[in-house]
Amino acid sequence: MNIQEILKFLPHRYPFILVDRVLEFEVDTSLVAIKNVTINEPYFAGHFPIKAVMPGVLIAEALAQAAAILASQASTFCPGETLFYLGSIENARFKRMVVPGDQLLLKIEVLKRRSHFWKFKGTATVSDEIACVAEMTCAEGKIEL
Numbered sequence: 001m002n003i004q005e006i007l008k009f010l011p012h013r014y015p016f017i018l019v020d021r022v023l024e025f026e027v028d029t030s031l032v033a034i035k036n037v038t039i040n041e042p043y044f045a046g047h048f049p050i051k052a053v054m055p056g057v058l059i060a061e062a063l064a065q066a067a068a069i070l071a072s073q074a075s076t077f078c079p080g081e082t083l084f085y086l087g088s089i090e091n092a093r094f095k096r097m098v099v100p101g102d103q104l105l106l107k108i109e110v111l112k113r114r115s116h117f118w119k120f121k122g123t124a125t126v127s128d129e130i131a132c133v134a135e136m137t138c139a140e141g142k143i144e145l
Contacts, residue, residue, distance in 0.1 A: 011083055012065060015041070028074045031108045032107050037103065041100070053099060067084075071118050081143060085139050088136060095130045098124075102126045108120050116140040120137075
């Protein structure tokens with residue numbers, strides 16, 4: 001799935017879209033995606049100007065966005081009518097700094113699904129080194145303006 005296809009499933013737009021490409025997915029099971037980390041990311045201007053480091057919360061957000069893409073492939077998802085809302089992030093561990101020039105490999109696996117509620121395990125790696133691992137939940141819900 002290229003960026004144009006991803007934008008059909010995620011409501012996020014620049015500068016907050018954190019998935020660049022989906023490499024593979026298996027419905028109701030798993031997804032592998034990438035996020036190319038560049039010095040042009042707006043958060044690097046302040047985090048940190050002397051030593052640019054991707055904030056851990058944005059690594060977790062990239063995993064959550066990848067999980068939402070996987071969930072949207074296996075549900076009654078209707079773009080423009082429903083969204084996947086992050087419910088929790090548990091057992092998050094950050095093991096490696098992510099810096100400009102890195103490519104995050106985002107791996108998502110479904111741990112449990114019940115109706116419109118999902119639990120995932122996400123692992124973000126750079127060059128086969130774990131940057132972040134976390135469990136997260138999300139729920140599909142109607143967009144109410």
